Every structure is written in structure tokens, then in C-alpha cells.
Amino acid sequence: MQNQLIELSYAIERGKENQASSYPPDMKDQPGAYELTAQLLAENVKPDEILKQGLMPGMQRIGEKFAAGSAYIPDILISARAMKTAMTLLKPFFDTGEAVLRGTIIIGTVAGDLHDIGKNIVRMALEGAGWQVIDLGVDATSEKFLSALQEYPQSIVGMSALLTTTMMEMEKSVALIKDKYPHTPIFVGGAPLTTAFAQKIGADGYFPDPHSFTTHLNNILP
Amino acid sequence: MISLIFPKAAQFLPDVSLVLSEMGYCPPHNDHLQNLIVEKLVETCEHTEIKAGFFLLPPKSVKIDKQIYFDDQQIFDPGAIIISQMAHSTSLALLLATLGDEFDLWARSLAENDMLAAYIVDIIGSLLVEIIIDHLEIGIYLQAALRGEKCSNRFSPGYCQWLVEEQKQFFDLLPPEMQFVKLQKSSLMLPLKSVSAVIGLGRNVKKGEYHCHICTLQNCYRRKKTRFIL
Ligand code: B1M
Numbered sequence: 415m416q417n418q419l420i421e422l423s424y425a426i427e428r429g430k431e432n433q434a435s436s437y438p439p440d441m442k443d444q445p446g447a448y449e450l451t452a453q454l455l456a457e458n459v460k461p462d463e464i465l466k467q468g469l470m471p472g473m474q475r476i477g478e479k480f481a482a483g484s485a486y487i488p489d490i491l492i493s494a495r496a497m498k499t500a501m502t503l504l505k506p507f508f509d510t511g512e513a514v515l516r517g518t519i520i521i522g523t524v525a526g527d528l529h530d531i532g533k534n535i536v537r538m539a540l541e542g543a544g545w546q547v548i549d550l551g552v553d554a555t556s557e558k559f560l561s562a563l564q565e566y567p568q569s570i571v572g573m574s575a576l577l578t579t580t581m582m583e584m585e586k587s588v589a590l591i592k593d594k595y596p597h598t599p600i601f602v603g604g605a606p607l608t609t610a611f612a613q614k615i616g617a618d619g620y621f622p623d624p625h626s627f628t629t630h631l632n633n634i635l636p
Numbered sequence: 637m638i639s640l641i642f643p644k645a646a647q648f649l650p651d652v653s654l655v656l657s658e659m660g661y662c663p664p665h666n667d668h669l670q671n672l673i674v675e676k677l678v679e680t681c682e683h684t685e686i687k688a689g690f691f692l693l694p695p696k697s698v699k700i701d702k703q704i705y706f707d708d709q710q711i712f713d714p715g716a717i718i719i720s721q722m723a724h725s726t727s728l729a730l731l732l733a734t735l736g737d738e739f740d741l742w743a744r745s746l747a748e749n750d751m752l753a754a755y756i757v758d759i760i761g762s763l764l765v766e767i768i769i770d771h772l773e774i775g776i777y778l779q780a781a782l783r784g785e786k787c788s789n790r791f792s793p794g795y796c797q798w799l800v801e802e803q804k805q806f807f808d809l810l811p812p813e814m815q816f817v818k819l820q821k822s823s824l825m826l827p828l829k830s831v832s833a834v835i836g837l838g839r840n841v842k843k844g845e846y847h848c849h850i851c852t853l854q855n856c857y858r859r860k861k862t863r864f865i866l
Contacts (some may be wrong), residue, residue: 417855436668437668437805438668458828485657487660488659488752488755488756491755492752494751495752526822527822527824528824530744530747531743531755531758534751538751549848561729577823577824578799578800579801579824583822607689616664
């Protein structure tokens with residue numbers, strides 16, 4: 415079983431979605447993340463174990479390669495796609511509560527800002543790291559963040575912005591959230607932001623890319 | 637003077653290696669990604685309605701001091717870096733280009749099921765609109781040469797120390813023919829894949845060095861890339 419989990423994590427790292435997928439070419443006709451997950455489930459391996467010892471290590475390794483400069487965003491997305499395919503088999507267990515994800519993160523691009531590619535990439539990386547993501551989309555007002563928190567009070571919040579004007583919206587949202595949910599960790603990201611800005615507005619951290627963000631979350635909530 | 641173009645995307649598409657390099661890749665490239673990029677480049681042609689143009693303010697209508705003045709009214713305050721690069725300009729060219737709404741809709745719909753395709757398309761869109769603006773720039777050099785003038789580098793509201801809020805003044809100066817992009821309260825332009833820029837013109841304008849070092853963005857991935865190449 416250990417070998418199969420290692421094989422699964424390798425399939426994720428390389429982005430081998432299923433047996434039929436032609437990518438990566440050197441793994442042609444080999445079982446992909448889908449078949450390996452199905453096989454593990456058939457052998458009664460717990461969905462939690464498949465997630466934490468098969469899928470997540472694969473995503474972690476591609477993230478490390480990204481941080482080291484030997485992989486790029488497309489490689490993360492290809493791995494995340496393989497992970498997503500495998501997760502379709504595990505989803506029923508998470509839905510019934512038989513298995514649990516790492517936690518919940520509410521993310522959104524702040525009010526006035528309609529950029530979503532960066533936020534979407536972050537969402538994929540978070541899902542790959544085993545988080546349930548509640549995506550508020552673009553133009554997410556403080557009210558939207560607050561009502562999502564009402565529904566998922568134990569969540570972490572992540573905000574994204576691409577312009578200096580819209581990053582000012584974060585200040586408002588952070589203040590309102592911290593007022594009502596003082597213990598909710600709030601993290602921010604996006605091109606014009608800095609650590610100093612995050613500190614100034616009372617956020618709990620700034621991250622320049624998805625990998626640094628997921629790594630930090632893994633460290634605070636292993 | 638106004639000059640407008642409505643080109644087909646096929647005329648200006650970035651090549652595959654430029655798309656890969658914008659994503660961070662150096663050769664050797666992987667075929668899978670290259671094929672996807674080619675596919676999306678072709679599809680881009682069906683999802684764009686490019687509108688672009690420039691507007692030249694009359695000769696001698698502009699003065700550069702600590703700010704930029706047009707007909708003796710202060711119009712822009714782009715900060716010391718850009719002001720020094722625009723020194724001696726006596727006119728301005730206002731440039732605007734967009735890929736159109738359909739491109740945004742397409743990119744957004746791809747993101748629902750295929751983030752890799754959405755990311756590739758996002759990069760293609762960013763490069764394409766920049767190539768179109770580069771093309772406009774060449775037209776402006778020609779116009780300047782005809783007037784016996786030289787050009788500064790191109791600067792966009794929001795870059796260097798220039799506040800993105802000054803997009804408002806930029807749009808106020810545009811003639812009705814160039815109102816094909818909508819400016820939001822947050823200074824965001826819609827469609828998203830749009831660029832606005834200015835170029836200074838004048839007999840004594842000197843084109844300064846323009847590299848990453850004049851930009852104030854701390855965590856830019858493009859800066860990292862430049863460092864890598866150096
Ligand atoms: C919660 O935790 C987290 C953690 C990490 C998080 C996170 C949340 N959210 C994001 N992240 C992080 O992870 C993501 C994945 O890696 C990343 O998300 P991003 O969304 O940042 O990354 C995308 C996947 C790829 N990145 C991008 O698409 C942006 C790259 C840069 C170079 C850039 C590009 C390509 C473009 N632009 Co321009 N552009 C810049 C950018 C500078 C930079 N180096 O980032 C920026 C954003 N742009 C800027 C400007 C000014 C502008 N741009 C404009 C236009 C354009 C292009 C069209 C040419 C193009 C596409 C824009 C787009 N996004 O569609 C204009 C605005 C367009 C509009 N619609 O209003 C215009 C206003 C210029 C003009 N006057 O025309 C600057 C904004 C500064 C400001 N003052 O607000 C800018 C920072 C450049 C700079 N050097 O200053 C990370 O930030």
C-alpha cells in the first residue's frame with residue numbers, strides 16, 4: 415500500500431491525470447491519479463490517508479520545485495488538475511464527514527477589483543494542499559466576507575487585489591472582519607501588496623505566491 | 637490628431653516562445669504546453685475585438701515642470717521619475733488599446749473548468765495588448781518625426797510613482813472616438829485587457845534608459861526573471 419501511495423504522489427507531481435491522458439509522455443499508458451486512487455479505495459485505504467499521504471505530498475513537491483525555480487505556474491496547475499480528478503473519488507467521503515479536509519479558507523478578490531486569475535491559481539493550490547475553499551469570486555465586498563464567515567466561522571480568510579486603489583478596500587474589510595471575528599486569521603496577496611502594507615492594515619500576513627501561502631498555512635496548522 | 641486601428645488579433649499574436657518565456661520557461665520546452673498555447677493562440681483570434689488608437693495633443697500645448705501641464709492647466713502628476721524622463725516635451729500622445737469584452741468573458745468561462753487554459757489565455761491576452769500598444773508607439777514615432785520631434789519612453793498611469801487614480805484625467809482628455817474603454821470608480825478599466833499610456837513629444841526630448849530599476853514594484857516576477865537572465 416505504501417508503494418501505491420508513493421506512486422500516487424508521483425502521478426500528482428507529474429500531473430498524470432488518468433491512464434488515458436497522454437501527458438506526461440514518458441508515463442503514457444501508465445495508471446494515473448484517478449486509477450491509483452480508485453485502487454487504493456478498493457483496498458480499503460482510508461480517504462484521509464490517500465489525501466494526506468498520496469495526493470498532498472505530490473502537490474507539496476511540485477510547490478517546492480516552484481519555489482526553487484524549477485517548475486512554473488502551469489506545472490502547478492497540471493498537478494492540481496490531476497489532484498482534482500482524484501478528488502472526485504474522495505469527495506463523497508468528505509461530504510459525509512467520513513473524512514475531513516484540513517480546514518476551510520474563504521477567498522475572494524476585493525470590492526472594485528475584477529481580476530481573478532491570480533486568486534483562482536491560489537484557490538487551486540489551496541485545494542491541492544487539502545483545504546476546503548469557499549471562493550467568493552471577484553468584487554467581493556466586506557459584507558460577502560462577513561456572511562461567508564457567519565456560515566463558516568472557523569475559517570481562515572484570504573484576500574487578493576491587483577491595483578493599489580482596490581488594495582485599499584482590504585483595509586476596510588480587514589477592520590470589519592477583525593472587529594467581529596478577532597481571532598480569524600486574514601492573509602492578503604496580489605501584485606502591488608507588501609508585507610509592510612499587510613501589517614499596516616492589521617492582516618496576519620502577505621504572500622507573493624500560492625506556494626509561500628500554502629507552506630505558511632501548513633506550518634501554522636500542520 | 638487622432639489615429640485609430642481595429643486590427644485582427646492574428647496580425648499581432650505573440651509567438652509561442654514569448655508566451656512560454658512570460659510564464660518563466662527557458663528552452664527546452666515541453667510539447668504538451670506548446671501545443672496548448674498554439675491552440676489558444678488560434679482561438680484568441682475568435683474572441684477578440686481589438687480597438688486601439690492614439691490622440692496627439694497639439695504641438696506646444698504641453699509644458700513639463702514638476703507636473704505636466706496642458707494649455708496651462710495641470711493634468712498629470714506622475715512623480716519625479718517619469719517627469720525627468722518626459723523633460724522638454726511640448727506635446728503628448730495618449731495611447732489606448734483593448735482586446736474587447738468578449739475576451740474577458742472567454743477567459744472567465746475557461747477558468748470554470750480548465751485553469752491551465754485560463755492561465756495561458758490570460759498570458760496571451762496580456763502580451764497581445766502590449767504588442768498592440770508597441771505598434772501604436774511606432775506610429776507615434778513616425779508622426780513625431782514628421783513634426784521634427786522626438787519621443788520619450790511610454791508610461792502608463794499606475795506605473796512607477798504615478799497614481800493609478802490619474803486614469804481619470806487621462807480619460808477626460810480622450811476624444812469621443814477613443815471612449816471605447818470604460819473606467820470604473822476604482823480606476824480599473826473594462827475590458828480588463830486594456831492599456832492606457834502616454835508618450836512625451838518635443839524637439840529636445842531625450843529617450844532615457846527604461847528598465848526595471850525605475851519601477852517601484854517590490855515583488856515583481858518580471859524583475860526576478862531579469863535578474864535570472866543577467
Ligand atoms: C490570500 O493570499 C494570497 C496569496 C497570494 C496571492 C493572492 C492572495 N492573490 C494573488 N496572489 C499571488 O499568487 C498569484 C499566482 O501566482 C499571483 O496573482 P497575480 O494576479 O498577481 O498574478 C497573475 C497570475 C499574473 N500577473 C498578472 O497578470 C499581472 C502582471 C503585471 C506585469 C501586469 C500585467 C500583465 C498587465 N497589466 Co498591469 N500588470 C501589473 C503586474 C505587475 C506584476 N509583476 O505582477 C500591475 C498589476 N499592473 C499595473 C497597472 C498600473 C496597470 N496594468 C494594466 C494593464 C495590464 C495588462 C493588460 C497589460 C496586463 C494584464 C493585466 C491583467 N491582470 O489582466 C492597467 C490596468 C488594466 C485595467 N484593466 O485596468 C494599468 C493600470 C496600466 C495602464 N494604465 O494601462 C500595476 C498596478 C499598480 C497600481 N498602481 O495599482 C502593476 C502592479 C504593475 C506595476 N509595475 O506597477 C500573486 O500575486
